[in-house]
Every structure is written in structure tokens, then in C-alpha cells.
Amino acid sequence: MLEMTPNLNNEEPLYLQLYNYIKAEIQNGKIRAQSKLPSQRSLAKHLQISRNTVDAAYQQLLAEGYVISKERDGLYVVDLEKGYFQGGPHHFEPQLATQQKQERPAIKYDFNYGDINLKDFPFKIWRKLSMQSLDEEQAQLLLYGDPQGELELRNYMASYLYESRGVQCSAEQIVIGAGLQFLLGIVCNLIGRNELFAMEDPGYYRVRYLFKDNGIKVKPIPLDEHGIHIDPLRNNNIKAVYVTPSHQFPLGTVMPISRRLALLEWAKEEDAYIIEDDYDGEFRYAGKPIPALQGLDSSDCVIYMGTFSKSLIPAIKLSYMILPRKLMDLFHQNNYYVQTVSRLHQHTLQLFIESGHWERHLNKTRNSYKRRYEALLKSIQQTFGENGKIYGASSGLHILLEPNNKMTEEELIDTAKMAGVKVYPTSIFYANPLVVQPAKVLLGFANLAEDEIDTGIRLLNNAWFNSSTMT
Numbered sequence: 001m002l003e004m005t006p007n008l009n010n011e012e013p014l015y016l017q018l019y020n021y022i023k024a025e026i027q028n029g030k031i032r033a034q035s036k037l038p039s040q041r042s043l044a045k046h047l048q049i050s051r052n053t054v055d056a057a058y059q060q061l062l063a064e065g066y067v068i069s070k071e072r073d074g075l076y077v078v079d080l081e082k083g084y085f086q087g088g089p090h091h092f093e094p095q096l097a098t099q100q101k102q103e104r105p106a107i108k109y110d111f112n113y114g115d116i117n118l119k120d121f122p123f124k125i126w127r128k129l130s131m132q133s134l135d136e137e138q139a140q141l142l143l144y145g146d147p148q149g150e151l152e153l154r155n156y157m158a159s160y161l162y163e164s165r166g167v168q169c170s171a172e173q174i175v176i177g178a179g180l181q182f183l184l185g186i187v188c189n190l191i192g193r194n195e196l197f198a199m200e201d202p203g204y205y206r207v208r209y210l211f212k213d214n215g216i217k218v219k220p221i222p223l224d225e226h227g228i229h230i231d232p233l234r235n236n237n238i239k240a241v242y243v244t245p246s247h248q249f250p251l252g253t254v255m256p257i258s259r260r261l262a263l264l265e266w267a268k269e270e271d272a273y274i275i276e277d278d279y280d281g282e283f284r285y286a287g288k289p290i291p292a293l294q295g296l297d298s299s300d301c302v303i304y305m306g307t308f309s310k311s312l313i314p315a316i317k318l319s320y321m322i323l324p325r326k327l328m329d330l331f332h333q334n335n336y337y338v339q340t341v342s343r344l345h346q347h348t349l350q351l352f353i354e355s356g357h358w359e360r361h362l363n364k365t366r367n368s369y370k371r372r373y374e375a376l377l378k379s380i381q382q383t384f385g386e387n388g389k390i391y392g393a394s395s396g397l398h399i400l401l402e403p404n405n406k407m408t409e410e411e412l413i414d415t416a417k418m419a420g421v422k423v424y425p426t427s428i429f430y431a432n433p434l435v436v437q438p439a440k441v442l443l444g445f446a447n448l449a450e451d452e453i454d455t456g457i458r459l460l461n462n463a464w465f466n467s468s469t470m471t
């Protein structure tokens with residue numbers, strides 16, 4: 001009989017110890033290929049353990065293919081790739097990732113444009129509604145849901161979007177999904193990856209990368225003070241253009257009605273699509289919100305993209321698109337994706353809207369963002385005076401700031417960091433970053449209180465101009 005001297009103890013199930021022992025002996029070549037394992041009875045007797053234990057260990061070795069069974073004979077060790085297990089069995093030690101040490105001074109004022117105002121988030125209500133969603137009576141919410149998103153929620157969204165953004169659609173046209181990029185992947189499928197796309201330049205870099213990763217050729221189209229130029233779109237076989245008409249990202253301009261109509265006319269004439277990203281259209285601080293372009297569309301050519309990332313919270317990744325009716329059949333024939341947003345979150349949001357909390361939350365955040373926006377403008381005007389040019393028109397959750405000090409974008413960001421303030425680059429939004437001169441930086445203001453905004457701006461001014469305005 002093969003020599004088997006496992007060191008059995010009481011810490012692990014015996015069969016597991018025996019299985020691990022024999023497996024290691026096979027891997028390190030001590031039990032040779034083609035050799036026959038002892039019968040269950042003899043091994044059990046030799047090791048003074050039960051036959052069941054030996055059987056369980058042998059069954060596991062059989063299942064993993066270390067041994068094969070020859071009928072009415074016994075178990076034989078298989079021939080394994082020579083040398084593969086030399087140096088002993090492979091050991092994997094899971095390691096905890098540690099955060100990289102930051103050598104720069106800690107950031108005290110982060111003008112992050114992806115943030116929202118966390119102080120105004122109604123934690124208690126959201127917690128209560130989340131618990132309500134997680135109820136045994138609604139156990140079906142733990143299963144896969146409608147690939148397009150929960151119908152009740154889509155119905156609420158259709159009414160909300162009509163009332164607040166002038167969007168005209170039915171719930172059947174709404175597709176919910178985990179983020180703009182995921183949904184744009186579906187748009188690429190629908191329009192076709194061989195088609196030529198266009199996008200604003202500067203424009204949202206995550207969208208540029210998404211198109212690139214989908215193998216799509218994208219023509220960057222320059223902007224003027226009214227938004228995207230129409231002429232370069234003409235006669236170029238462009239099938240779709242990505243735009244942010246309500247609040248151009250990142251420059252912050254609002255596309256006036258004349259340019260909107262010209263864009264719609266172009267799409268109609270060239271049988272093309274307009275992808276309208278209305279990411280923060282809810283927030284306008286002077287006059288009424290600008291209605292979405294989609295509401296003006298009479299030729300069924302606008303694909304409207306919206307999100308709760310800005311107006312509620314980004315963490316639930318609840319975004320959506322409204323497809324033109326003429327794309328719906330194609331969507332249904334080709335949609336093999338399951339819904340990517342948790343049904344529980346969808347249901348919680350539905351309850352939040354249904355119970356009137358959503359409207360209250362929007363009004364509250366609109367007011368607090370307005371106060372922060374005004375505090376930011378006032379602080380820049382007072383501190384920078386003529387030395388700081390602001391881009392962005394009374395909307396959204398960010399502005400661009402162009403200090404008149406000849407620093408490069410990198411210098412602006414680095415000197416700000418040394419002063420404990422984080423500001424963000426704008427060059428990444430350009431198809432060709434070299435064109436960005438004079439340098440501007442992006443400042444989000446959603447998650448900073450008014451006094452923090454003011455101190456942050458004073459620190460920036462000091463860092464960039466080394467002036468004596470600090471109090």
C-alpha cells in the first residue's frame with residue numbers, strides 16, 4: 001500500500017484533511033501518476049478513521065480530477081502537467097488594500113463637481129422608505145425586475161419630466177439604467193457602431209471615452225456663446241450628436257431657442273439623432289428652468305438622457321433615457337441586458353416621489369444651491385475682482401474660473417492643493433487639450449457651505465496671486 005501518513009487533528013473535518021493531504025502529495029509528485037490509491041477499507045483501517053471519511057475525501061479528489069476510477073478495480077492518480085506544481089501548492093494570501101499615502105497637505109476645501117449637498121439629504125425619510133421597500137409583503141422586489149425599469153416608477157417619472165422639464169414621453173419610452181455611460185452603450189447599439197457621431201468640444205470626457213471604447217468615430221464640434229455650431233454638423237454623414245443644451249458641460253452656457261431649433265432642423269434634414277444630456281437641468285437660479293430640447297422635437301429624433309445623480313444622490317446610480325418612438329422596436333428586439341439598478345432603490349424612489357418628498361427635496365436643494373452659487377459668485381467678485389473671469393450661467397452645480405495670472409492649469413491645481421484647496425482641470429474636456437489657454441479650472445460648489453466657499457476662494461486667491469487679501 002502507498003505510504004500515507006497524514007497528520008490528522010481535530011481542527012478541520014477529517015475528510016478535508018485527508019483530501020488536502022492526498023492532493024498535496026499528488027501535486028508534489030510523492031504519489032506518482034498511474035499509482036493506485038489504497039482501498040477505502042484498508043486506508044480507513046490503517047488511519048483508524050471511518051470508511052465514510054475516506055469515501056468523502058476520495059469523492060472530492062475524483063470530482064476535481066486528481067484521480068480516475070477504473071471499474072471494479074479502484075482509483076488511479078492521473079498524469080498532471082509536469083512541473084506545474086513544483087515549488088509546492090499555490091498559496092494565495094489575500095491582502096488588504098491600503099490607501100496610498102498622501103504627501104501633499106490635506107485638502108480642506110474640495111470644490112468637487114461630482115458632489116451633491118449631503119446636509120440636505122433626507123436620511124431619515126429615505127431610511128424609512130428603504131425599510132418599507134424591504135418588506136416581506138413585497139418579496140418579489142428581491143427578484144429580477146423589468147429590464148426597462150419598474151413600470152410604476154417610470155409612470156411617475158413621465159409625469160414629473162413633463163411638468164418640470166417639458167419632456168413629452170410615455171413610460172414605455174423610458175429606460176432606466178445604472179448611469180449615463182451604461183445607457184449610452186445601449187444608444188451605441190441602437191444607432192450602430194459604424195456610424196459617425198459628433199459631440200461638443202469641450203464636452204464631457206467620460207462620454208468621449210465611452211464612444212471610443214465602443215469603437216465609435218467621434219467628430220468634435222466647436223462651440224460659441226450659444227452652444228454647438230451647426231455648420232460643421234452638415235453634410236458630414238453624422239448620425240448622432242451628443243449635447244448638453246440646458247447647461248453646457250463644462251462651459252455652463254445655455255443654448256438659446258434659435259440654436260435649439262437649428263439643431264432640430266439639422267437632425268430632421270439629415271435623419272440623425274440628438275443625444276440630449278440634461279444632467280442638472282433642475283437647477284437654475286435666475287428665472288424658470290429652461291425646458292428640455294426634447295419637448296420641442298416634432299420629428300422623433302431626440303434621445304433624452306437624465307439622472308438622479310445630481311438631483312438626489314449619485315450612489316443609487318439611477319439614471320434613465322427616453323428613446324424616440326421610432327427606436328422602441330429596435331430596442332425591444334435587441335435588449336439582452338437585465339436591469340442594472342436595484343429594484344429596492346427603484347421602489348424606494350417611487351415611494352419618495354409618491355409621498356411628495358421628492359418635490360419638497362428638489363425645492364429645498366434648489367434654494368440651498370442657489371445660496372451657495374450666489375455666495376461663490378460674490379466671493380470671487382470680492383476677492384478676485386478683475387483678476388477672475390467666471391464662466392457659467394446661473395445654473396447647475398459648478399462654474400469655471402479663469403484667473404488672470406498666466407499660470408498653467410497644472411500650476412493652478414498644484415498651488416491650490418498646497419493651500420489645502422482642490423480645484424479641477426478643464427483641459428480633459430477638450431478633444432485636443434493643448435488648445436486650453438488661458439487656463440481655467442472647474443469649481444463645484446454643491447457640498448460646501450457658504451462660509452467654506454468663501455474661505456476656499458480666499459485661499460485660492462492667495463495661492464494664485466500671493467496677495468494680502470487673507471483675513
Ligand SMILES: Cc1ncc(COP(=O)(O)O)c(C=O)c1O
Binds near residue numbers: 204277308
Ligand atoms: C455632463 C454629465 N452628464 C451626466 C452626468 C451623470 O452621470 P450618471 O448618470 O452616470 O451619474 C454627469 C455627472 O457628473 C455629468 O457631469
